[in-house]
Amino acid sequence: MKLATIGVGNAGSKVIDRMVEFEQATGRDLCRHTLVINTARTDLAKPEHVPEDRRLLIGETHKKAKGHGVGGDAAIGAEVAQTEIDDIRRIFDDVEIHEVDAILVAAGLGGGTGSGAAPVVIEELQKMYDEPVYGLGMLPGEYEGGRPALNAARSLQSFVNKVDNFVAFDNDAWRSRGQTIEEGYEEMNRELATRIVTLLAAGEVDESEVGENAMDSSDIMRTMEVGGVSSIGYASTGVDTPDDGLLSRFSEEEVSNMESTDAAKIKGLVRRAVNSRLTVPCGVASAERALIIFAGPPGEISRKGVESARDWLEQETETVDVLAGDDPRTDSDTLAAVVLLSNVTDTPRINEIQDQAVDAQDTIQQQEAVREEEIESLITDDDNDLDPIV
């Protein structure tokens, strides 16, 4: 697939940046166009793989944003994007849309810019183009608090209604000890980039090594066209190429899989992809469609294994709509299985966020209701005897 990618807000921009980094490192060519949009000038300086002229600062003239972000306020994020929609539209003039198959908009749903501005951008893209627009959204963890949960719950509705498919990523499922704020979400972003790029880049190497089982962009798009929320599973194993023998010796995964027969190895990889951390935890059986892509040296992909893996996933997802195919990568030193579970409806984490959001909204409304009264009562004495100076 060939993509135009747009990162909105800090988290979205970082993911796009990592996607480009990953595709460059693995010789893929997925992101034909990259663009990052942000309300904070400092954050816009962070991406390393996005050219200067593909970074758009919005809200510089907005009296509350001024190029300094929106303070986690989704309403301002949306307002700013709406006000500067012409600038946003203009930057798409450079995008030769006939060269891409789809557009991907990535955003963190907990922050103000991502949750507020991204749906506005998506709406505009849907108006402008016939190509599908996919969303990639990072859901805030429970510990990020009530306000981000509220932003996310509200933004999720806009996202899912407006995009052709929404791939969710749950920060909580990927949270780990020992990371410092310097590393921030780097590790998570890399994991996510690996998954999304491995999935969507399949079928873009049209001219070389096209096997009869090669996955086509249209297969992926067909799986995604059902809409809703999707989750991605991923597992990889080192492959023994003579050059990389020394390196891949360090791969634990490989060691455990060495003795397996090729077919069992393939099936095991898929099981692991689905049962290990999905981008958003979900009931696999609730998926409407599913797709498996094997990315790696064609010689490593056993036909028998692919078939048994597909059968297994059909049972797990309780759907016959399971596609399986290859993304041949001759020079790759890993074999990866990536599983797309499209339109999963059983996602406990989203329910939790919604509950947290409802509580947060109640708290916020209660505070707003008494705010002026409480300030007034604090600053006036009991009998209101004290007068202001001016």
Added chain:
Amino acid sequence: MKLSLFGVGDAGTRLVDKLLRAEVETGRNFTDGNVLAFNTAAEAFGETDALPEERQILIGDTHSAVNQYVEPADDSPDTDTASATDRDRSPGVAGDPELGAEVADDELPEIRRALDLVDDTEVDAAMIVAGLGGGTGCGVGSVLLAELKSIYEIPVYVLGALPAADESDERAHTAARAIRTCVPLADAVLPVDNEAWARSTQPLTEQYDEINEMVATRMLSLFAAGESEPATVSEMRIDPADVMRTLAVGGLSSVGHATIEVDTSDEGLFARLMQLLGLAEETPDTQTDAATIKRLVRSALNSKLTLPCDIESTDRVLVILSGPPSAISRKGFETGRYLLEEETGTVEVLAGDEPLPNAGEITATVLFSNVTDVSRVDKLQKRAVAYQRGQNDETAVVDTATSTDGATTISADERATDDDSDQPFEFHEPEAQHENGDTSGDTANTADNNVAGEPMATDDSAAETPADADTDLEGDDANTAAATSSDEHE
């Protein structure tokens, strides 16, 4: 974020000077030289180090009531060394906020000319810094606040010192009125409670420097976060919009602060290596430990706040962790943030960091915005009301005795006379009045006296209107102002 600072009065001038010194010391360039100080007496201007002379604006020196220097004739226990601007003897407006406001009104052209020296388009917000118990701080500060609000689009904050218990009742009265004045006008007011920070063993004047140092540390950690050069990129850097959104709800705000040392030296690395090799006995106590960061946030939460208050009454919270980003656990950062949400009961908790790669410590600064349960303010108001009632009773007696009604041009002379005669009353009156107020709070006389007393002091003010109408109007104004400001900045 970038702030312009406006010191008003002695205390304000000294504190601005301290903030500027801290700016230099910490390398956080947050004012870009956008500073001014206004005073009605040149005294405090002589004490400044970092505040450029051309930024020190003396106003009111030609006003007839100003600089009527009164010798400290009778010493009352109130007028100790602590009250540097005690009205009876201090130069300037002699502690009279009405006079301060009048002077500022008269000198608005001069003030506006000075304001041209400050570029409001280069800063994110403006901050008035004043002692709220002082005649200049409160009076001039209030007029300046109204002026800045009318000409600026950026938020205007007030950093104001509240008088300690051993300062005069008059100062308490002035400060209570200053709060009443500033909160509806300003986008946020950050009071500093001298009572909480003063040590009773020392005269307050000798502690100003220490208290100002404390305030400067907190204000820079909060407002100047991320302004040090060269700026380091950080994933969760605090943006000016975060601070402004937190303060946008208005009201009174309070700041907590705590610091821990970190090992960023080779020694730390060595210790870690020893642990890795199993050569060190102690549990892995690296600063990246999530629990350490959570503990730090808890210490800041429990620290002595700039304005002691019930943090559960806060509306919005902001926490900034300043320190080497490689030493701050992200999980600790998140759990620390969540702790604040749990402890304060608000869901509006923003968190960010200020990356200081070479710092030897991690600092947690917590802003509690719009705290509404502040016993200190209630106490201040009670004291102020008692004082005001005492004053009014006194005025009423004087009125009936000498029939000096319609005295529209009461000058400082007369006020000084009043003050002198008031002094003895200040000590037993509050108690008596308090009782009086409790037993017969609905007595119309008391209220009338208060209203009648006010115009005497504020001859040109609108206080002549009936108390109820006036009050309603003020209330409406306050609501509108606050509503507008929250619209603008939310």
